[in-house]
Amino acid sequence: MALDAGLAPRLREAVAARREELIELTCALVRERSLLGEEEGAQRLVEDRLRRLGFTVERVPIELPAEDDGTWGYPPLESYAGRTCVAGRVAGAGPGRSLHLSGHVDVVPVEAPETWRHDPWAGEVADGRVWGRGAGDMKAGLAAYLVGAAAYLEVCGVPHGDLLFSSVIEEECTGNGMKAVLAAGYDADATLIGEPSELRLMHAGAGVIWARLRARSAGAHVAFGDGTSSSQRMLAALGALGEMERRLNLLGEDAEARTRAGADAVFLLAHDRPFRLNAGTFAGGAWPSSEPATVEVRLRVGFGPSLTPTEAQQLVAETVRGTTPEVEVSFEGFRAVAYCDDLDHDLALTVSAAHAALHGGAPARQVLAATTDARSVAGPCICYGPTSGAIHATDEWVDIDSIEDVAATVALTIDGWQRAEAMPRAGLEPAPPD
Ligand SMILES: [Zn+2]
The missing domain is CATH 3.30.70.360 (Alpha-Beta Plaits)
Structure with a gap:
């Protein structure tokens, strides 16, 4: 079965009704200075939000495996004592495919705050953008996925397949947060990560x-x-x-x-x-x-x-x-291993179809000259997130309309993916790179 065409406007409306909430959540996450070792405030925000949405939530500590497979970040840069990932699950009513929505709360340091026009930790809103360290990379993506899940659950109720959500740490230095979450059983039939991709399908990383x-x-x-x-x-x-x-x-x-x-x-x-x-x-x-x-x-x-x-x-x-x-x-x-996820699988086709239904036209694809946590996911995994600028740089920003667009795509993708049937392939191929 293809996407439920009638659902697209309803989910878009449900997301639009949450626009202020979406902006406030993005700003609140930016205001949490979640530098290496200081991630807990941001994690509490995400945990609280997941619980209110009805997710069963646990904290996942990072423990390096006894056997070194050569891909965990090592040696670590900071003690893991008191630092955890947040992982949640809404059990599906079944049968249906499970979907894991994920993002990272850790951000990179601000080297020269005096050169910023917008305080890097204030989460200011101006010119249709949220400004600040981590606004684009990737607190807006986390907010979009949380609000997309909220809209889906509100409009559609319990999905057929399990809906998983994780907020990980150390994406910016080891990737060990995502690895711990996956090892704790939060692997799903497919995974979406809200890294800033300008609404493109980011499928490969160096x-x-x-x-x-x-x-x-x-x-x-x-x-x-x-x-x-x-x-x-x-x-x-x-x-x-x-x-x-x-x-x-x-x-x-x-x-x-x-x-x-x-x-x-x-x-x-x-x-x-x-x-x-x-x-x-x-x-x-x-x-x-x-x-x-x-x-x-x-x-x-x-x-x-x-x-x-x-x-x-x-x-x-x-x-x-x-x-x-x-x-x-x-x-x-x-x-970090270089990775390249196939774009011919149902996840990419489902996101493409959802994106097309909501925003018109297939999304472009993107090959990243950097890494993401997608490399650690064994099954289909795509990064799909908002439009941002100056990530890791001065005056980082994220475009607010694009956060809302991502939330709507994610809500419709949850519906399309969790149906057990495979997607039709015709007409859904992603557009070439732009
Ligand atoms: Zn990132």
Whole structure:
């Protein structure tokens, strides 16, 4: 059975009636400074909302598995004591397919708050947007999914299949929150994540690892050093890694690149430079005329499906060792595999049909040059969320109309997906990338 066409306007109205609630929830979530280790306030908001919607809710702690499969973020960056994911379930009246709606509450730091036009933690509303750290990435997505679920439950009652909801932590550094939620039994027949995708079907994400480079020396007056200071060694290591990045992004210039490009083609064809090296933090030194005793740089390295996270770590370590063996390399946080979900499965078709019924036309698809928690989901999984800008940057924002549009699509998707029958395929293919 296809989507229930008569339901689309009713669900859209139910979401529209909750527009103020949707904006207030987004703002309230932004006002919770859910930086690494400080996620609890935001989690309480989500938990409270789920309970009021009739979800059975539990807290899921993060416990690393005894056996290392090479994909959990390791070593962790922060103790897991007192930090949990929120997971909820509305048991389906059956029979029907289960659906998991998910998002993350953690946000990245604000580096220069004085440069923001809107206070990053105030959740201000202006110009049709909510402003603030995490507004787009991805508190609006969480709010849209909560309100979409509320509208669905109000209009349609209990679904046939189980409806699951999770609000995870550490999407921005390890992905261990989502992994814990899945391990706790919150895997479903399909999963939707509300990452900001401009209402596109975001179905692929690059691999990501984090590394820490450290160069040490006894220090010296620059005039009397031996010419190989810790800072010069660090610059040499970064230069070599820059060349490594260039080669990772080649589309078949030599035999090795051609071989790799085959596996990585979906990314290399979608972006000029999908696999990016970023030196995200620099530290060290005390005086311009003194060689630093320690220089430390923390890196993020992107890569494609041709490498596992372990192989990407080896590549980074070998690249540094081959140029500047004095520079120490260690790894932490992300060990994220590159992933590419099929767009020919019922979930993508259901979201496409719901999007088309509500907003006209099939949604475009998106390949992300970064990672999401979708990589950890075994079954069909798509990221579908609102339109945002300046994520991880100054004056982050999310477009309010797009949050409402996402909520309506999610409500209609819950209905379409939980029906046991497969979707018809004709006419629902997603549009090409835009
Ligand atoms: Zn995100």
